[in-house]
Amino acid sequence: MKTPARNLRKPAKKVVSTSRTKVTKKPPRRATKQREDWVTTMYDFGAPGVADYSHRHNVVVAPSPDTVSGGKLKYLPREFDVHGYDHPRKDIRAYKTKVGDHVRVGGESQEKIRFFGGYGVPIINRSFDEGEIDRLNVYYEYPSSRVRGGTMGTTDNWISDTGIKHSIIDINPRYIKDEPTILHETIHAMRFRDGIEGKDVDEDEALTELETVARVSRKGLFQMRHALGYYSWMTNGFEKMKEDRILLTGSLDRSLTGETARRRVLEVFPRTHLARLKIGQISDRKKKKRMVESRIDEVAPEWLDRYFKIVLKTGSVVNRHMRFKKPVPLASIVGKMKARYGSDLYQVFEYDDGVKKLVYRASGRPRKLATPTTKTTAKKRVATSRPKK
Numbered sequence: 472m473k474t475p476a477r478n479l480r481k482p483a484k485k486v487v488s489t490s491r492t493k494v495t496k497k498p499p500r501r502a503t504k505q506r507e508d509w510v511t512t513m514y515d516f517g518a519p520g521v522a523d524y525s526h527r528h529n530v531v532v533a534p535s536p537d538t539v540s541g542g543k544l545k546y547l548p549r550e551f552d553v554h555g556y557d558h559p560r561k562d563i564r565a566y567k568t569k570v571g572d573h574v575r576v577g578g579e580s581q582e583k584i585r586f587f588g589g590y591g592v593p594i595i596n597r598s599f600d601e602g603e604i605d606r607l608n609v610y611y612e613y614p615s616s617r618v619r620g621g622t623m624g625t626t627d628n629w630i631s632d633t634g635i636k637h638s639i640i641d642i643n644p645r646y647i648k649d650e651p652t653i654l655h656e657t658i659h660a661m662r663f664r665d666g667i668e669g670k671d672v673d674e675d676e677a678l679t680e681l682e683t684v685a686r687v688s689r690k691g692l693f694q695m696r697h698a699l700g701y702y703s704w705m706t707n708g709f710e711k712m713k714e715d716r717i718l719l720t721g722s723l724d725r726s727l728t729g730e731t732a733r734r735r736v737l738e739v740f741p742r743t744h745l746a747r748l749k750i751g752q753i754s755d756r757k758k759k760k761r762m763v764e765s766r767i768d769e770v771a772p773e774w775l776d777r778y779f780k781i782v783l784k785t786g787s788v789v790n791r792h793m794r795f796k797k798p799v800p801l802a803s804i805v806g807k808m809k810a811r812y813g814s815d816l817y818q819v820f821e822y823d824d825g826v827k828k829l830v831y832r833a834s835g836r837p838r839k840l841a842t843p844t845t846k847t848t849a850k851k852r853v854a855t856s857r858p859k860k
């Protein structure tokens with residue numbers, strides 16, 4: 472089967488480097504982790520956290536065992552800021568949308584963060600209505616040093632200690648000017664926020680894809696020609712995508728937003744090309760592996776949209792959706808998770824046609840489980856609900 476994926480722009484050549492050169496080339500990883508901790512801890516403290524983290528106190532004290540434990544702020548001091556923790560960071564900016572500042576953006580480059588203000592924020596403003604944006608709690612790592620190669624973007628969904636659903640979205644440096652990528656990942660975050668993700672991750676992905684086609688601007692729709700997602704398994708995928716767009720909105724020029732977008736997606740779904748695509752035709756893992764190795768385009772959609780459950784030794788659980796432009800071997804995905812979480816990484820599961828499979832397990836035991844004396848008063852962060860199983 473000829474698939475349009477073959478015609479896609481080839482990604483920039485990857486420089487093969489030893490791990491040593493990789494380390495020297497990527498110093499920002501620690502800052503990336505700090506930003507992630509900053510965001511998740513802020514939501515752990517709930518609304519007071521959101522207010523305090525955006526407010527700079529006059530008194531700043533150094534972190535001490537009284538205020539910080541395990542790299543996280545233990546409690547929220549109202550009188551002062553703890554250096555490196557509950558004060559505004561230069562490398563994270565809260566953006567005003569048409570409703571409020573629910574959108575945060577961080578990264579190494581002030582210029583890129585500002586670029587998001589002019590490029591990404593308008594995408595969010597026009598693709599979601601006020602109620603939706605008001606509910607959204609989202610942080611973009613932009614561009615993200617954590618996503619490289621074929622990964623276009625990832626969305627990690629979290630529930631804070633105080634029950635706030637929030638999402639951390641990583642955008643590949645090559646896709647920072649790609650409306651569909653920003654939109655697609657934000658739709659995942661929105662669906663998570665509203666708890667409307669389906670039980671079936673494949674169908675959920677198809678609906679997210681279709682919602683992207685419904686909400687995207689005309690210009691963005693034509694950007695999708697180069698990264699067709701599920702449509703890349705169809706002959707003339709881009710033509711079929713355009714037909715689905717017309718079915719959804721009535722015209723290539725017209726985009727939908729809010730409840731209208733969601734309702735319309737569900738209404739027309741059975742009649743779309745997307746619904747007719749058979750998901751997961753290839754169940755033979757060995758065959759899949761051969762195909763990935765030989766870079767054959769005819770692979771199952773699971774190779775482009777993958778779902779992982781990451782268990783950290785700290786007790787945290789992250790459910791991660793990763794979207795790829797081309798198939799990436801599992802070993803390389805797990806390698807990146809190891810680089811991101813270091814010795815904290817304990818287990819990685821992958822959802823394959825709805826079945827959860829252990830794909831990696833570190834030696835050693837998680838700290839939480841190692842000390843069964845329940846110290847759950849500390850941070851028990853459960854990032855969950857995507858995918859549900």
Ligand SMILES: [Zn+2]
Binds near residue numbers: 659
């Ligand atoms: Zn997706």
